[in-house]
Amino acid sequence: MRLPYNPGTPVRLVSTYGRREDPITHEKGVPHWAFDLVSDGDKTICAVVGGTVLQSRMVTDMTNPTSEWGNYISIFGNDGRVHFFCHLSERWVSAGEYVAAGQAIGMEGSTGRSTGSHLHYEVRVSVTGATVNPEEILGIPNEEGGYIVNIEEVKIGKRTDSEPQEWAKEAVEWAVTNGIIYGDGDGNLMLRETCTREQVLVFIYRMFRLMQGG
Ligand SMILES: [Zn+2]
Incomplete structure (x- = not known):
């Protein structure tokens, strides 16, 4: 398993999967069913698993909840899950294109509802739409992978899926x-x-x- 960055990139996990204080409104207990990652070096974003690009877009209609994601790419992975890469500054792939695991797909950025450059990495089960804890996919903590990850405020929870749809x-x-x-x-x-x-x-x-x- 790999991080959504080039191997060897120093990456910080700044927000984990679970409920948190909203970074903008400071409301407590707001669901965040994803990982927020920040690169301290190369900000190239890479596909975590191979698959087909479902969406590569920026939603400008503010009534659409995905407008919060700014520039984002979703990939229907070979693992049967949909992987979302959000707030990108640049997108390098288009819908329908096949990408390999590790392939560069864009650049970390701060588009959409964001307070600074980071990657919002969200994973969903394609059939139910339930979110998956990215911890399982990225293999964090991962001693063998050679990735430099400073885990801030990681809470290893038993719960992995959100409420059923x-x-x-x-x-x-x-x-x-x-x-x-x-x-x-x-x-x-x-x-x-x-x-x-x-x-x-x-x-x-x-x-x-x-x-x-x-
Ligand atoms: Zn996020």
Whole structure:
């Protein structure tokens, strides 16, 4: 696994995955389901995994929530996840283009809702839209990778995914009621060891139906 920078770049992790004080309004407990990274050297941004560029754009319509991301690139990765690289000063790839892992795709910047040059790196499961803790993908802390990372305020939490998306809630509630999954009290949904393969298949089928609008 690799950081979204060229190997050897000194990178600081300045904001982790979780709730935090908003850097602009100073409101407490605002969700930040991503990593904010700052390079102290080369600011070239590189793809973390290979995949196809879904979006490479700057949204200027301020009513669109993604306008906060400024210049951003999203990549549908070979890992089945969508990787977002936000607040870039420059974008070097276009939608539809295939990029390899480690390929330079743009430059760290401060476009959009940002208080200084940094990369907002966000990862989502492509099917559910649930966010993933980038810690899992970047392998932080990573002693073998050779990346220089000063981890500021890292809280290693057990929770890795955000709340299920609105459309998935019905299927999740059904699965909890029927003893297929349970909440562990830490925000994680766990599969019961006692559930049968048939129950899991029915659950997946219900999710699939809901995704298609019932
Ligand atoms: Zn951020």
